Amino acid sequence: MASFYDRKILPALLTCACSSPPMMKQRAKVVPQAQGKVLELGIGMGLNLQFYDPAKVESVAGVDPAAELRVRAQAAPRDPRLVVEVADGTAEALPFEDASFDTVVCTFTLCSVHTPRAALDEARRVLKPGGRFLFCEHGLSPDSDVAKWQRRVEPIWKRLAGGCRLTRPVASAIAEAGFALERVETMYVPGTPRIAGWNEWGSASA
Template sequence: MAAFYDRHILPHVIGCACGAGPIRHQRAKVVPRARGRVLELGIGGGLNLAFYDPAQVDSVTGVDPSEGLRRKALNAPRPDGLKVAVLDGAAEALPFEDSDFDTVVCTFTLCSVASTDATLAEARRVLRPGGRLLYAEHGLSPDPQVARWQRRIEPVWKPLAGGCHLTRPVSATIAASGFELIDPACMYLPNTPRVLGWSEWGEARRD
């Protein structure tokens, strides 16, 4: 039953949740900043593709371990002229050379990877010196009462939401991985329960 849910139902659940209006608005804040050769971690159903500027982006390579979501990404709307490749892969072990990309995009992905440390180390490895990580994520609230509820709910939430964690810090984890934060921002997403809605976004530069 769990395998059936993960293969046939979960991609639709994730597509609906991650395509909600407040989350789309967060994507629109960071994805248009991408430049050059772009790697997207956890491309999912391709919801970011509509926000890339083909005049600024040479190509977008997306990786995702879910076959169902990769199929959605291949058919997702995108601007004319945007070159897109969608590959099977895990963010913790990327099949690319060092310094291969100008921009890495990571949106609503760090919550569900097996290891944030390994994912961010790989992102840093495949970025050229001076390359940028663009991120928009949800995670651990700074409000103690909300954080307590996040910890209570997380064990039930994770299997229903594809391993999504509610209690992972975002910007602090990125900074601890060796990136320089450029313009971090944060807020609760509107029309979203606070246990799910703490969002952080911005740019981080590789030295």
């Protein structure tokens, strides 16, 4: 059973951190590119739902292992024309058949999954041939001084932030999982501590 912290305090902290204006601006750079049948890994509180274009998206299936977050996702703002299904599941063991989706969206999720490579392998499995993987993730900074502090802070950070890691690579991990990177952009997100602010976003094909 989840602890009181995980059930009551953590969702509120994640909502505050993940829905800040700079973070929402980053989401808005990626999510509107989705089209067809879409899978969102780690849908969380449903913060991305407002950015999907129902003229391009047939449906959105979201998975998340946290019941408290799935409830919030079901109630999250979105265009009423958007067809959304939120399911219990993990990114490493998706409850979907091979080649089921045109687009997989992954925003601020790879930092907290147990096994990033397994999650990426699953994303490739459920994508149709030529399907697109849209990502926006924070991760390991290329600056040695920042990376040093990321490694120092990470042990306590991940306990307080629901398993979130600060030192995971992003674009390189996606490429190593067999995706063909199409576009990658990077920056430190404004208004965010640099240890958690290095952001990589873009697209890749299966």
